[in-house]
Amino acid sequence: MFADVLSVQxxxxxxxxxxxxxxxxxxxxxxxxxxxWVTDVDGRRLLDFHGGYSAINFGHRHPALIAAAKAQLDRLTLSTRAFHHDQYGPFCQELAELTGTDMVLPSNSGSEAVETALKIARKWAYRVKGVPDEAAEIIVAADNFHGRTVTILSFSTDPRHRAGFGPFTPGFKVVPYGDIDALRSAITANTAAVLLESVQGQVGVIVPPKGYLADVRALCDDNNTLFIADEVQCGLGRTGTTLALDHEGVRADLYTLGKSLSGGLLPVSAVVGRGDVLGLIKPGDHGSTFGGNPLACAVGRAAIRLLATGKFQECSRELGAYLHARLDELDGVTEVRGRGLWAGVQIDERRIAGRRVTEELAARGLLCTESNGHLRVAPPLVVTREEIDFGVRVIADVLA
Structure with missing residues (x-):
């Protein structure tokens, strides 16, 4: 089957x-x-505990997504926003209804969605809140990961991402994640928005302290400030609810979504939220050649229909509890963090570390990623209990 392909080397x-x-x-x-599961060019099968950084929530090549893509490929793939097409309106309506929001602004990558939300927040601050021109501030959390554009790197606290890319965009304040007192001290009359990941992924799947996100919401309300929730990675079923903020019974003013919005077939992202905020964007303020294109909308609608069943959220909740319990049993693991089918597995520093961990896992048939002493475990939401058992056994063998 693979005789005609190039070798790995x-x-x-x-x-x-x-x-x-x-x-x-x-x-x-x-x-x-x-x-x-994935198969390499030598025909070897590997269980995917990486999940494309949550882009492949529905599994690789889910039949409903593939069918939607194939059908749309035979019809129309691009019109740009210079014209209407028959997938755009239904996509926006269905995504708004799924997320309980008023309005949708489609884009391509997660970084683009975050950049769009920042633009909207600044315009809202000037037009609605009355912040003086060029004075708007946005508060973010330390150890964040929202993308790698120059503006987003401007408020990253990871020196590996920032080195050599300045000068950076002004207008951001950084406070510790989960520290409501620090956030309270940072807010001023010029604060346009607070931008947070509902669960921080890059630094090890960090769930904030109980009540923190509700306190953020209340603080934003008290200070006439927008709350932007970055759910590009943690949203759309990954944590066991449609939106990760749903665990706290909290609503953001704007959400950024992406990754699994297309199930891993192509880049699709969006900002969703309040109509009076998103509605401030007027023709000429923003745009994207491929944002909201027919193919993206058709595949996105198929993904929305899958999420609307609630099946994937339920699988994440039930199998996530099983996954966390199994990982907690492992010798050499000091902490397991996260929600649903998403775990940051902290490894004892005396054990195998760094890239060696993931290379050993791959050699034994398991794909995973490692960063700063922890494994990030995020299998597709179609994983079975038996497949979880296999993956945990492989991790146990490597840590032994």
């Missing part, structure tokens, strides 16, 4: 020679995927 050499070195992939070359 051939692929690695081609990527090293011709591709810009923007990342450091593990030495695995994937060729196929189905459900919770």
């Amino acid at each position: 051939d692929h690695l050499s081609l990527a090293a020679r011709w591709g810009a070195h923007d990342s450091e992939p593990y030495p695995v070359v994937l060729a196929q995927g189905e459900g919770a």
